[in-house]
Amino acid sequence: MPTSPRPSITRRSLLVATALLAASGGAVQTSRAATLPPHFEPNAKVDVGSGLRCVVGNATDADGMNARAWVVVEDIKTHKVRWATNVPLEKGWYQNQATHCLENGKKVQALIQSDTASEAATAQTFVDVASFDGTTGKLLSVEPVTAPGVHGKVSLTVDKAASNFQLKNGHAVVTGTWSMLPDRAEDTPFTASPSPAAKGDKQ
Numbered sequence: 001m002p003t004s005p006r007p008s009i010t011r012r013s014l015l016v017a018t019a020l021l022a023a024s025g026g027a028v029q030t031s032r033a034a035t036l037p038p039h040f041e042p043n044a045k046v047d048v049g050s051g052l053r054c055v056v057g058n059a060t061d062a063d064g065m066n067a068r069a070w071v072v073v074e075d076i077k078t079h080k081v082r083w084a085t086n087v088p089l090e091k092g093w094y095q096n097q098a099t100h101c102l103e104n105g106k107k108v109q110a111l112i113q114s115d116t117a118s119e120a121a122t123a124q125t126f127v128d129v130a131s132f133d134g135t136t137g138k139l140l141s142v143e144p145v146t147a148p149g150v151h152g153k154v155s156l157t158v159d160k161a162a163s164n165f166q167l168k169n170g171h172a173v174v175t176g177t178w179s180m181l182p183d184r185a186e187d188t189p190f191t192a193s194p195s196p197a198a199k200g201d202k203q
Contacts, residue, residue, distance in 0.1 A: 083137030
């Protein structure tokens with residue numbers, strides 16, 4: 001079965017990702033100006049070296065709705081925020097959240113899970129790996145993760161265990177499950193790395 005196009009293929013380009021970041025009001029905050037966004041809820045905390053910790057999660061509105069993914073790096077001892085950056089949500093989608101984090105050389109990488117709609121019966125969940133400059137927090141790229149060899153209307157899920165997002169041979173590796181909509185009859189395991197070659201593809 002052929003793979004149908006994923007919405008907004010230009011999302012994968014660095015220039016567009018940076019433009020979306022600015023347009024969303026989520027400009028990178030650094031140094032003394034950096035603060036956590038209102039209603040921020042952490043999903044995971046991971047040491048990333050040099051006395052720093054990556055905190056990933058999401059911020060919501062006052063009603064706890066409209067979650068948006070944020071990645072934060074703070075000082076382990078003082079908890080002072082060095083930088084805080086949000087990851088733009090695809091236009092028309094419901095919510096996204098950052099669930100995992102790791103250090104990859106001079107970069108910090110986070111796993112982003114995005115839901116297309118609020119209704120579980122119709123929503124797809126897409127998974128991406130967002131890469132940031134470890135010093136400044138600048139969003140460098142957002143690359144899709146797909147279940148190898150799977151086509152059609154697929155939803156991916158990655159549980160929050162740290163072992164589901166690891167660094168192997170310099171590459172982020174994601175372990176999760178996929179299910180086929182609309183019936184979601186079976187959850188099937190997958191392991192994959194982000195694939196720039198798969199830009200714009202939707203399963």
